[in-house]
Amino acid sequence: DWHARTGPSDEHVLRKFGLDRRCENGEPVVTFADLNLLVVANTRFQHPRKHLLTWYSNDVRTAHQIDYSLARARWASSVEDRHSYRGAEAGNKNDKDHILVRARIKIHLTAHWKTRLLDKINVALLERPERRLSLMDATASNIAATFFDDSTVDAQWSTLKSSIRSGAGAVSSPEFRILRRQAIRPAKRDRKQYWKAIADKMETATVAAHFGKLFRLIRVAAGKKQTSEPLLRSTTGQLIQGTDRKCKGTGESGKSTFIKQMRIIHGAGYSDEERRTFIKLVYQNIYMAMFTMIRAMESLRIAYENPANQAHAEAIREVDYESVTTMDPQHVVAIKSLWEDPGITECYDRRREYQLTDSAK
Structure with missing residues (x-):
């Protein structure tokens, strides 16, 4: 019995089904x-x-x-x-x-699922030359047998990981358990320091009345997932929806480049005809990089020092870079003029504020 009337509200404390108006109590x-x-x-x-x-x-x-x-x-x-x-x-x-x-x-209890321990690779064994050579031979044979085919980049990436793990498992030994025992004490010390830091942050948030921060820290301490997920974008700037696509990673994360390097180093490389097919990809990367910087110029509110480059920027924006196969001479002049503009230089220096391909420069 509070002898009080709270009334309705849209706050987190009250909802809209309260009665009357809020009184002094x-x-x-x-x-x-x-x-x-x-x-x-x-x-x-x-x-x-x-x-x-x-x-x-x-x-x-x-x-x-x-x-x-x-x-x-x-x-x-x-x-x-x-x-x-x-x-x-x-x-x-x-x-x-x-x-x-x-x-x-009705109390809703949370089930604690038993987590599966990840298979760890004993990297310390690679310090021995004979173990290192054994791992290289086992990995190379697995890659040569299953890696180079017509499957997708994600399938090849999964094959590469499984090849490395199977090769590492072939050269592992009981010495890993010895190293693990040696690492238990530092791990416990680090864990104690981690929870002490969490407790200090909770105490600071409580004293400062930052209850939102305190609630997030409590969820972290309880092992709960964060309420918000990080936003991932593709190379075109669109949000990546769905767990399957998010697990593949963001655009330009280097997976396809790494696969190509592995094919050049450990495989038969690329024929002249295959290399010629990459020419249009180079052109597309040039257009895409300039298109990205032109769009970033607007979001970062950077002006062109040369007024003529405004028209060059509009010409590049009208190009569908995903279907480009050749370089238009007029576009070559426009891209060179834009690249020499101090505004584009400033935009490139601030590339950490937006997503730009590593091959832009």
């Missing part, structure tokens, strides 16, 4: 709930007005919602219903005062 209730990470369960469920009222006056006409059920914000979803029952009055001699309020609570 309602402010301390809301403040108390906010400071202690509580929610008012009464205002979270839609019921007829008679099932939301909790107090009736002796005149049988005046009624308010002044009794509240508070719950921790992290357990708010466990409160499934909150209901007033007028037939179970318990109050003064006229049986018209506070009425029975019942809340239905």
Whole structure:
């Protein structure tokens, strides 16, 4: 019994199913709930007005919602219903005062799944020449047998990883367990320092009343996933949606380049005809890099020092670089003029603020 009326709201403490307007006693209730990470369960469920009222006056006409059920914000979803029952009055001699309020609570427990330990490669064994040569031979044979085919880049990347792991497993030994035992004590010390740092941050956030930061730290300490996921973009700047595409990584992360290098070093390389097919890719990379910097000039609010380069930029923006096979002489002049502009130079120096291919320069 708070003798207070909170009223409805769209805040995280209240919801829209509260009754009446907030009175003077309602402010301390809301403040108390906010400071202690509580929610008012009464205002979270839609019921007829008679099932939301909790107090009736002796005149049988005046009624308010002044009794509240508070719950921790992290357990708010466990409160499934909150209901007033007028037939179970318990109050003064006229049986018209506070009425029975019942809340239905169901605790949702989180299952702790057993994690699978990753297979670790004993890198220390590579310090021995004979082990290093054995690993190189085993890896090279696996790559030569399964790596160079017509599969996709992601399939080749998975094949490469499995080849390295299988080769490393062939030269591993019980010495890895010895090294692991030697690393246990430093690992425990680092873990203790990590949790001490987390506890210090929680204490600082509590003193400074930064409850949002405190809530995030609690989720980290409890092993919960972050509520927001990092945004990944493709080479065209579009957001990558879906878990499968995100696992493949962002655009221009170097996977295809690494695959080509492995083919040149360990495989048969590329024929003259295959190398000629890469000419259009070089042209496309030039157009794409300039197109990216022109678009970044607008977002970074950088102006061209040479006014004529504004027209050159518009000409390059109209080109569909994904379908380019040759270089137009007029575009060559425009790209050279743009590249020599101090504005483009400044934009290139700030390339960490946007995504630009490594081959741009």
